[in-house]
Amino acid sequence: MKNKDINKVPSLEVHNLAASYNRMPVLWDIDFQIPQGVLTGIVGPNGSGKTTLLRNIMGLMKADSGYVKIFGEDLNKVRERVSYVPQRESVDWTFPASVREVVEMGRYRNANLMRRLSKTDKEKVNIALEKVGMLEYANRQISQLSGGQQQRVFLARSLAQDADLYLMDEPFVGVDAATEEAILEVLSELRNEGKTVVIVHHDLQTAYQYFNWIILLNTRLVAAGPKEEVFLQENLREAYGGRLTILSKLSNLIAKSEFPVREKGFKETEGSGDGQS
Amino acid sequence: MASLSNYISILDPSLLVVMAGTVLLSISASLVGTFAFLQKRSLVGDAVAHAILPGIALAFILKGEKDPLILLFGALISGWIAIALMDFISTKTKLSSDTAIATILSVFFGFGILLLTYIQGQANGNQAGLDQFLFGKAAAMRQSDLWVYGGLALVLILAVFLFFKEFSLLSFNPDFAQSLGLPVKTLRFILNTLMVLAIAVGIQAVGVVLMAALLITPSAAARSWTDSLKPMMLIAAMMAALSSFAGSYLSFIAPSMPTGPWIVMSLSLMALASLFFAPKRGMLARLLQQKKHQRKIRNENILKAIYHFSERSDQQKDWLRIEDIQGIRAFKNDSLKEGLKQLNRKGLLLLKSHQLQLSKRGEQEAMRIVRLHRLWEMYLTQRLRLKSDHIHPNAETMEHIISPEIEAQLLRELDYPDLDPHQSPIPYENDN
Ligand SMILES: Nc1ncnc2c1ncn2[C@@H]1O[C@H](COP(=O)(O)OP(=O)(O)OP(=O)(O)O)[C@@H](O)[C@H]1O
Numbered sequence: 238m239k240n241k242d243i244n245k246v247p248s249l250e251v252h253n254l255a256a257s258y259n260r261m262p263v264l265w266d267i268d269f270q271i272p273q274g275v276l277t278g279i280v281g282p283n284g285s286g287k288t289t290l291l292r293n294i295m296g297l298m299k300a301d302s303g304y305v306k307i308f309g310e311d312l313n314k315v316r317e318r319v320s321y322v323p324q325r326e327s328v329d330w331t332f333p334a335s336v337r338e339v340v341e342m343g344r345y346r347n348a349n350l351m352r353r354l355s356k357t358d359k360e361k362v363n364i365a366l367e368k369v370g371m372l373e374y375a376n377r378q379i380s381q382l383s384g385g386q387q388q389r390v391f392l393a394r395s396l397a398q399d400a401d402l403y404l405m406d407e408p409f410v411g412v413d414a415a416t417e418e419a420i421l422e423v424l425s426e427l428r429n430e431g432k433t434v435v436i437v438h439h440d441l442q443t444a445y446q447y448f449n450w451i452i453l454l455n456t457r458l459v460a461a462g463p464k465e466e467v468f469l470q471e472n473l474r475e476a477y478g479g480r481l482t483i484l485s486k487l488s489n490l491i492a493k494s495e496f497p498v499r500e501k502g503f504k505e506t507e508g509s510g511d512g513q514s
Numbered sequence: 515m516a517s518l519s520n521y522i523s524i525l526d527p528s529l530l531v532v533m534a535g536t537v538l539l540s541i542s543a544s545l546v547g548t549f550a551f552l553q554k555r556s557l558v559g560d561a562v563a564h565a566i567l568p569g570i571a572l573a574f575i576l577k578g579e580k581d582p583l584i585l586l587f588g589a590l591i592s593g594w595i596a597i598a599l600m601d602f603i604s605t606k607t608k609l610s611s612d613t614a615i616a617t618i619l620s621v622f623f624g625f626g627i628l629l630l631t632y633i634q635g636q637a638n639g640n641q642a643g644l645d646q647f648l649f650g651k652a653a654a655m656r657q658s659d660l661w662v663y664g665g666l667a668l669v670l671i672l673a674v675f676l677f678f679k680e681f682s683l684l685s686f687n688p689d690f691a692q693s694l695g696l697p698v699k700t701l702r703f704i705l706n707t708l709m710v711l712a713i714a715v716g717i718q719a720v721g722v723v724l725m726a727a728l729l730i731t732p733s734a735a736a737r738s739w740t741d742s743l744k745p746m747m748l749i750a751a752m753m754a755a756l757s758s759f760a761g762s763y764l765s766f767i768a769p770s771m772p773t774g775p776w777i778v779m780s781l782s783l784m785a786l787a788s789l790f791f792a793p794k795r796g797m798l799a800r801l802l803q804q805k806k807h808q809r810k811i812r813n814e815n816i817l818k819a820i821y822h823f824s825e826r827s828d829q830q831k832d833w834l835r836i837e838d839i840q841g842i843r844a845f846k847n848d849s850l851k852e853g854l855k856q857l858n859r860k861g862l863l864l865l866k867s868h869q870l871q872l873s874k875r876g877e878q879e880a881m882r883i884v885r886l887h888r889l890w891e892m893y894l895t896q897r898l899r900l901k902s903d904h905i906h907p908n909a910e911t912m913e914h915i916i917s918p919e920i921e922a923q924l925l926r927e928l929d930y931p932d933l934d935p936h937q938s939p940i941p942y943e944n945d946n
C-alpha cells in the first residue's frame with residue numbers, strides 16, 4: 238500500500254523551507270515530500286515548529302526561503318483541493334456562532350462571495366456534521382462545547398471542504414478516548430478514499446500506531462518517510478506520563494458554572510470522618 | 515427659534531427627518547461596530563474616531579464651508595492614515611498595540627483641536643461650531659446634509675448585509691479565511707473603510723469624543739442577551755436606534771444641548787441594564803445561580819453529616835436530634851433549619867417535631883456524596899500524589915461538582931476502591 242503511489246505527483250512537496258519570527262529562526266531548510274494517499278504525522282516536541290510549518294505550507298506567513306508545491310502546483314491554483322484545520326486554541330470559542338454556522342464556513346469560496354450557500358453546500362455541511370457525530374449538536378452555541386466537541390466541529394468544517402489534501406494542527410489535543418477513536422476513523426476513511434491527510438501530533442507513543450508516514454521535526458527536519466524507516470528505536474522522550482484528564486475536565490466545569498473553588502468558612506467539628514484518619 | 519410654549523410636536527416634519535437620519539446613522543455605526551467589537555478592536559475604533567478630526571477640519575479649511583461630501587472625504591483620508599500607522603507601529607516596531615493606539619489617538623486628536631482653534635478664529639468660523647464636531651448636534655444637520663449622511667448610512671448597512679458571511683469568518687478565524695483563498699486583505703480593507711465611514715457619519719450625531727460609544731456599546735450590551743450573531747446585531751441596532759431617537763428629540767427641545775452625551779447616556783443605561791438583568795449572562799442571573807449552588811452545597815453537607823453520624827455512633831438510632839448534626843458539623847442554626855425544611859420538601863428527609871431521619875432516597879443521596887468525596891480523595895492521593903492531610907478541603911468542594919460522567923470515569927480509573935486514603939469505607943449503592 239505504501240509505495241504504489243510513488244509514480245504519481247507528491248501531494249505535498251516542501252523544498253528547502255526556512256522560516257523565522259522576528260528574525261529568530263524557527264525552521265531550517267525543511268525538505269520533504271509526501272506521496273498521495275497516506276496518513277502522515279508531523280511529530281515533534283512543543284515549540285519544534287510544527288504549527289509554523291503548517292502555516293508556511295498554507296501561505297499564512299512568509300517563508301525566508303524555499304517553496305511549497307501541492308499536487309505539483311502552487312497553492313493558489315489548488316486552494317479548493319486543500320483543507321487546513323488550525324490549532325483549536327487559535328480561535329475565540331466564545332464567539333457568538335452555532336456549530337452549524339462554523340461548519341458552513343468550510344463551504345465559503347470566492348465563487349460564493351457575498352452570496353448565500355447553495356443547497357448542495359448545506360447538504361455537504363449536514364454530511365460532515367453526521368460523520369463526526371455532531372449533527373444533534375448542530376444548533377448548539379460553540380461556547381457551550383467541550384474541548385473534544387470543538388475538535389469535532391473543526392474536523393467537520395474541514396470535511397465540508399471536500400478536499401484532497403488535509404492539513405490538521407493537533408486535532409487530538411483535549412480529546413477523550415472515544416473522540417480520539419472517532420476522529421481516527423474519519424481520517425482512515427479519508428485515506429481509504431485516496432486522500433492525503435497530514436496531522437500535527439506531539440505524542441510519540443500514539444504517532445506510531447496512527448500514521449503510516451512520519452515527519453520528525455525539531456526546528457530542522459530529523460527524518461521523513463514511512464514510519465518503519467523513521468521510527469528507529471531512539472525513543473526521543475519518554476512519554477509525558479499519565480495525563481490528568483479528569484482534573485482538567487473538572488476545572489472546565491468549575492470555570493463554566495459559578496461554583497466557588499473553595500467552600501467558604503469550611504469547618505468540621507472533631508471526630509474521625511473524612512477530615513483526618 | 516422655538517419658544518418654550520411652542521412645544522415641538524414629535525410629528526413636526528423637520529424633527530422627523532432629523533430623527534430618521536440620526537437613527538439611520540446610529541444603526542449603521544452599531545452594525546459596523548459589531549465586527550470591531552468581535553475582533554476586540556474597540557480601542558482602534560476609539561482611536562479612529564478621534565483621528566478623523568484633523569481630516570474634517572482640513573476639509574473645512576480648504577472648502578470654506580461644511581460640504582458633507584468634502585468632509586467625508588477628509589475623514590476617510592485621515593481615518594485611513596491613522597489605521598495604517600497603527601498597523602505599522604504595532605507590527606514593525608517593538609511597541610505594543612495599545613501604545614500604538616494611544617499614540618495615534620492623542621497625536622491626531624491634538625492636531626485636530628489645533629486646527630479647530632484656528633478655524634474658530636476665522637471669519638466663517640462660527641459656522642463650523644467646535645462643539646458640533648466634538649459632541650455632535652443632530653439638529654444642526656441641514657436637510658441636504660441629511661440626504662448625504664442618511665444615504666451613506668443606508669449603503670453601510672447594506673454592505674454589512676452583503677458581506678455578513680465573510681465578515682463573520684474574518685472576525686472568527688482570519689487564518690482559515692486566508693487558507694480558503696478568500697481575498698482577506700481586500701475584505702479587511704472594506705471593513706476598515708466601512709468603519710471609518712460609519713464614524714465619519716456618526717459624529718454628526720454624537721461627535722468625535724463619544725463616537726466609540728456609539729460604535730461599541732450597542733454590541734457589547736447586546737452580547738449579554740444572546741449567543742448568536744444575527745440576533746445580537748438586531749438587538750444592537752435596536753438599542754442604537756432607540757437611544758438616538760431619544761437623543762435627537764432632546765436636541766430639538768433643548769437646542770443648546772449637544773446630542774452626543776444624551777445618546778451615549780441612554781445607550782450606557784441600556785448597557786448597564788443588560789449587564790444586570792440579561793438572562794444567563796447578566797449579573798442578577800449569575801447571582802441567583804450562585805445562591806442556588808450555595809443552597810445545594812449546604813443541603814448536601816447536611817445529608818453528609820447525618821450519614822457520618824450514623825457511621826460514627828455505635829448504637830443504631832432511627833431518629834436524630836438537631837444537636838446530633840451540630841455535633842458533626844457546625845452549621846449556622848437558621849441555615850440548618852432552612853436546609854432541613856428544603857430537604858424535607860424534596861422527600862429526602864423525614865421530620866418529626868425536633869427529630870429527623872433520612873428517607874430511603876435521602877440515604878442514597880447521602881451515600882453518593884460521601885462516595886464522591888472519598889473517591890476524589892483517592893484520585894488526589896493516587897494521581898496527584900498529594901499528601902493525605904492536604905486533600906480534604908479540595909475534596910470538600912469537588913463532591914458537589916462531580917458529574918455522573920466524571921464519577922463513572924473516576925470509578926473506572928481507580929478500579930472501584932473499597933477504602934479511601936483515611937481508611938474509611940467507600941459506600942456503594944448495593945452494599946448497605
Ligand atoms: N507569533 C510568534 N512570534 C514569535 N515567536 C513565535 C510565534 N509563534 C511561535 N513562535 C516560536 O516559534 C517556535 C515554534 O513554534 P510553533 O508554534 O511552530 O511550535 P509547535 O511545534 O507547533 O509547538 P506546540 O506543540 O506547542 O504547538 C517556538 O519556539 C515559539 O516560541
Ligand SMILES: [Mg+2]
Pocket residue numbers: 287288289324406
Ligand atoms: Mg503547534
